[in-house]
Amino acid sequence: MANSQITKRAVAVSLKQRMEHTPLEKITITDICDDCGLNRKSFYYHFQNKYELVIWIFEEEIGRPIREKVASNRVSLSLAIELCEALASERGFYANALRVTGPGSFREYLAHQMQPMVLRSLSMEHVPSLDRDETTYLISEFFLSSLYRWLERTPPSSAEAFLEGFSSASLALAKRIQHLLEKPTE
Incomplete structure (x- = not known):
């Protein structure tokens, strides 16, 4: 190697x-380097910041194989279960990483990675009035918020139960919004 x-x-x-015990926001590059016996310059040679390191870890462990399956159009419930189970296998790390929001965060990265899959599954090409990027990003964020809450549970339910609950909640929310939009104004 x-x-x-x-x-x-x-x-x-x-x-x-x-x-596992410290929020990502409170961990410094110096802390990481001290653990490894490295200097900060060595860290910055490989990564711009700790958020890029989190994304690299995800890509090495989970992201690349999942993306290869997505690229081959094998998006399915079993792939979603595989992703959830992989995240749950190190739920302390990934829940902590998903807690951080904003530019450059792991959460933002995942939301953008999910957008093409969401777009494909929604068949939004026939709905010109929607802003596709904004809509797919919001749906991705809704999923990631639910995923974070699931990972925070002790113990979490199975991936299948989580995805079933997420699907049911999504359908109920969509129906409620549709009902509110169809109701005549008084």
């Missing part, structure tokens, strides 16, 4: 261990 990969993996292990 190249030295670059060894360094990245050591930094990743440090961050994951710290995130």
Whole structure:
């Protein structure tokens, strides 16, 4: 294994261990480097910040294989279950990572990664009045908020139960919104 990969993996292990008990926002680059016996310059040679490191960890562990299946048009319930189970296997780390919002965050990254899948599943090409980017981003955020809450539960329900509950809640919300929009104004 190249030295670059060894360094990245050591930094990743440090961050994951710290995130089991410390919120991501409170972990410093110095903390991570001290754990690994590295200097800050070494960290910044590989990553711009700790949020990029979280995304790298996700990509190495889960993201790349999932994206390959999505690219081959194999988006299915079993793929969603696989993603949820992979996140749940390290739920402390991923719940902590999803808690952080804003530009460059893991949550924002995942929301953008989900947008093409959401667009495909909604068949929105026939609905010109909707802003596709905004709509798919909001749906992605709704899913990620639900996913975060699921990962925070002790113990979480099964991935299947989570996805079934999410689906039911989504349908109920959509029906309620449709009902409110169809109601005549008084």
